[in-house]
Amino acid sequence: MTRTLHLNAFLMNTGHHEASWRLPESDPHAHVDLAHYVRLARIAERGTFDSLFLADGPQLWSNLAQRPAGALEPLTLLTALATATEHIGLIATASTSYNSPYNLARRFASLDIVSGGRAGWNIVTTAGAEAARNFGLEAEPAHAERYARAAEFLEVALKLWDSWEDDAVVADKAAGVWGDDSKIHPPRHRGTYFSVAGALNVPRIPQGYPLLVQAGSSDDGRAFAARYAEAVFTAQQTLADAQAFYRDLKARTLRAGRDPEHVKVLPGIVPVLGSTEAEARAAERLLEDHIVYDHGVARLESLLQLPAGTLELDGPLPADLPPESAVEGAKSRYTLVVELARRERLTVRQLIGRLGGGRGHLTFAGTPEQVAGQIGTWFTEGAADGFNIMPAVLPSGLEAFVEHVVPILRRRGLFRTEYGARRTLRERYGLPRPANQYLTPASVRSA
Amino acid sequence: MTRTLHLNAFLMNTGHHEASWRLPESDPHAHVDLAHYVRLARIAERGTFDSLFLADGPQLWSNLAQRPAGALEPLTLLTALATATEHIGLIATASTSYNSPYNLARRFASLDIVSGGRAGWNIVTTAGAEAARNFGLEAEPAHAERYARAAEFLEVALKLWDSWEDDAVVADKAAGVWGDDSKIHPPRHRGTYFSVAGALNVPRIPQGYPLLVQAGSSDDGRAFAARYAEAVFTAQQTLADAQAFYRDLKARTLRAGRDPEHVKVLPGIVPVLGSTEAEARAAERLLEDHIVYDHGVARLESLLQLPAGTLELDGPLPADLPPESAVEGAKSRYTLVVELARRERLTVRQLIGRLGGGRGHLTFAGTPEQVAGQIGTWFTEGAADGFNIMPAVLPSGLEAFVEHVVPILRRRGLFRTEYGARRTLRERYGLPRPANQYLTPASVRSA
Numbered sequence: 025m026t027r028t029l030h031l032n033a034f035l036m037n038t039g040h041h042e043a044s045w046r047l048p049e050s051d052p053h054a055h056v057d058l059a060h061y062v063r064l065a066r067i068a069e070r071g072t073f074d075s076l077f078l079a080d081g082p083q084l085w086s087n088l089a090q091r092p093a094g095a096l097e098p099l100t101l102l103t104a105l106a107t108a109t110e111h112i113g114l115i116a117t118a119s120t121s122y123n124s125p126y127n128l129a130r131r132f133a134s135l136d137i138v139s140g141g142r143a144g145w146n147i148v149t150t151a152g153a154e155a156a157r158n159f160g161l162e163a164e165p166a167h168a169e170r171y172a173r174a175a176e177f178l179e180v181a182l183k184l185w186d187s188w189e190d191d192a193v194v195a196d197k198a199a200g201v202w203g204d205d206s207k208i209h210p211p212r213h214r215g216t217y218f219s220v221a222g223a224l225n226v227p228r229i230p231q232g233y234p235l236l237v238q239a240g241s242s243d244d245g246r247a248f249a250a251r252y253a254e255a256v257f258t259a260q261q262t263l264a265d266a267q268a269f270y271r272d273l274k275a276r277t278l279r280a281g282r283d284p285e286h287v288k289v290l291p292g293i294v295p296v297l298g299s300t301e302a303e304a305r306a307a308e309r310l311l312e313d314h315i316v317y318d319h320g321v322a323r324l325e326s327l328l329q330l331p332a333g334t335l336e337l338d339g340p341l342p343a344d345l346p347p348e349s350a351v352e353g354a355k356s357r358y359t360l361v362v363e364l365a366r367r368e369r370l371t372v373r374q375l376i377g378r379l380g381g382g383r384g385h386l387t388f389a390g391t392p393e394q395v396a397g398q399i400g401t402w403f404t405e406g407a408a409d410g411f412n413i414m415p416a417v418l419p420s421g422l423e424a425f426v427e428h429v430v431p432i433l434r435r436r437g438l439f440r441t442e443y444g445a446r447r448t449l450r451e452r453y454g455l456p457r458p459a460n461q462y463l464t465p466a467s468v469r470s471a
Numbered sequence: 472m473t474r475t476l477h478l479n480a481f482l483m484n485t486g487h488h489e490a491s492w493r494l495p496e497s498d499p500h501a502h503v504d505l506a507h508y509v510r511l512a513r514i515a516e517r518g519t520f521d522s523l524f525l526a527d528g529p530q531l532w533s534n535l536a537q538r539p540a541g542a543l544e545p546l547t548l549l550t551a552l553a554t555a556t557e558h559i560g561l562i563a564t565a566s567t568s569y570n571s572p573y574n575l576a577r578r579f580a581s582l583d584i585v586s587g588g589r590a591g592w593n594i595v596t597t598a599g600a601e602a603a604r605n606f607g608l609e610a611e612p613a614h615a616e617r618y619a620r621a622a623e624f625l626e627v628a629l630k631l632w633d634s635w636e637d638d639a640v641v642a643d644k645a646a647g648v649w650g651d652d653s654k655i656h657p658p659r660h661r662g663t664y665f666s667v668a669g670a671l672n673v674p675r676i677p678q679g680y681p682l683l684v685q686a687g688s689s690d691d692g693r694a695f696a697a698r699y700a701e702a703v704f705t706a707q708q709t710l711a712d713a714q715a716f717y718r719d720l721k722a723r724t725l726r727a728g729r730d731p732e733h734v735k736v737l738p739g740i741v742p743v744l745g746s747t748e749a750e751a752r753a754a755e756r757l758l759e760d761h762i763v764y765d766h767g768v769a770r771l772e773s774l775l776q777l778p779a780g781t782l783e784l785d786g787p788l789p790a791d792l793p794p795e796s797a798v799e800g801a802k803s804r805y806t807l808v809v810e811l812a813r814r815e816r817l818t819v820r821q822l823i824g825r826l827g828g829g830r831g832h833l834t835f836a837g838t839p840e841q842v843a844g845q846i847g848t849w850f851t852e853g854a855a856d857g858f859n860i861m862p863a864v865l866p867s868g869l870e871a872f873v874e875h876v877v878p879i880l881r882r883r884g885l886f887r888t889e890y891g892a893r894r895t896l897r898e899r900y901g902l903p904r905p906a907n908q909y910l911t912p913a914s915v916r917s918a
Contacts (some may be wrong), residue, residue, distance in 0.1 A: 088640075089649060089651070094635075094671075094672045108554065134548065193499065195499035203535025221605060224531065224541075225532070
């Protein structure tokens, strides 16, 4: 079978450009409007996307003046979208630092059942003190500790999803026997972060496990991805960087004892489309003109962990920024932003303009042919198994991508022309249904 | 306005009778079938019910052989049902012992938005060691401690739901100002059980708060209900008991500084319908004939906290059972069961037969006229503001109630004939939208 692209639609509010909400076409109340998201999901499904995705964090991003804040809780929203769609995968972000495994495993299991096997979990450890302070902590746990907890969380969740064998329900009405208790496997887990004794109160789900997605690109993040992730979202600015990340992650996956084909790498791309290059650039400029730069400076200072008032809008970044290892927040994003500014010798103003579009993801303004060409190049040159499509403006940017870029990818044989039969999300991504760990010898289990 | 009944449909699997799954008409996989629940919700909506309700606990009820176990997580299922219905309220059970206020407040807020103001929360503290052991505890917290945590949980949740003023979103595109940060009120809560600093990341919801429901009838439970609940589910076996409970709860609500009209009391009733009395009794016997009594004995021993093998099927309950105060589990249920057995001098077998129908709720087998008559009597004689309808078999029992009992209640002017305009769940129950605590003087707040 020819290798084909996977496309994920990253849905966020009125779009990934921070100024998108200010455009005349945008609804500033879209952040909590189910109808808006139903419309987006249906556009993505018309474009035969593999999946759609919602980012999340359990805190209110300050400050409200700058741009839309708050969102429907992702698993809730995706459940509603499950009933409005038929084929597309539904990937929700949820934190291993601020949830308990029993509740979260059950919620993903429930979404998987309700959607007929279309649930995916973007596993995050949640950086930032704001979130920590909403859950009884004074400060965020250290980076390494967050990842240690995440790994144990995953182990428990996998046990819970395997705690019913597929055929545990006997349903023998005549004998009065509903289930076979010998096919229930309580985790009886006692670990560093969690103790979970009992079996899940949901049967084994269509996919076995939801599709496991990960997006941290730090060293801890990559190690975690190599061990557990089946799809990885990543921010890469150049083909060479993307190739290096791709090679590294596939090699790590192999070393972790897994098939490198079983982790799909999807860099983010913010397409800004125009029927000519000049039109696309004009669309990009229009968005940049709507950026409120004071806000951008404040956010950049926060990301770089600098005191307020340090940065000058028309100057460069300070030369003496600390190394990534000294940063406790979103490590790989920190490095990406600093390297972007240095590589391209950007002023703070220019950097904010570049980040405004996709927060570190690759923004690409061009014609549909150019965007399809870039996608094709990265895909064929070992930089990507697919893409995380992050339209600058929603719904119009997604609509334009589906109307104009997808047909080119299809003509070139790079992307499916139809969904065909109903499939689970993991089948769509070419991944096997995991065997139940309680039925599989340990030697096979780690293969 | 004439006082009219409120009706809630308590949906559970193939029905509230423990043997319902064994009937030829029942689907033993209904427990995780969205289509089954969509069908039930639409029947209830056809019957212009105020709301539907899902019970829950974060553990797998042992043991599987006896009867269907496991269920879709209630907020997930209700979100899916929200998209399949238009008017009916959606009440989910969720535990204050095994959730964090930030996450749970957000999920109810999200359901309220997605459903257009139809979310309700049945607040439970979750008895039992099984649940505790799924969340890192060795044993269940003491009854009083569970309620102390529940009260603080509520205080935090109310702060979170009030943390956005209704008009916090300004949406001034020209000025580039999306929200007004002065209208955001971070809880900054530091208490015994919880510390929650930041505002919720969802705007204030259509209902202000979801409808707050409670079902514990112990002394702690009633005190909690008097302080917070807007609807109370309760199990009462006789008119006199139900009247005493009703009077007590309304008096406590008044003493707590609230309007007794603002808490609606809904006893549970398990109607078993037949077109004649004899037919109804035959339907009831058919269900009893499907009970597996060994299972019932084991469950009864567990509820009464007796060693296995203590009870004899054709003997009475032991005379020397401990008082309710010595019991750590579901206190009011314990007393109800013991009193039922003693009042009616039931053998263990007979008691199991009675409990099999509704686990302590009033089972009433009769014609539609008789069931409607019983409902009318309790409603007019100060025992109920409405009923929690718990069909023995689902969907057929709900269908029969809607087809045959609801029309009688309507003809007698006791129940609505149509929904009319779209309303929120709390409007449906005749309750006001709560004022935002950050905008209201304290003296008004407690009134």
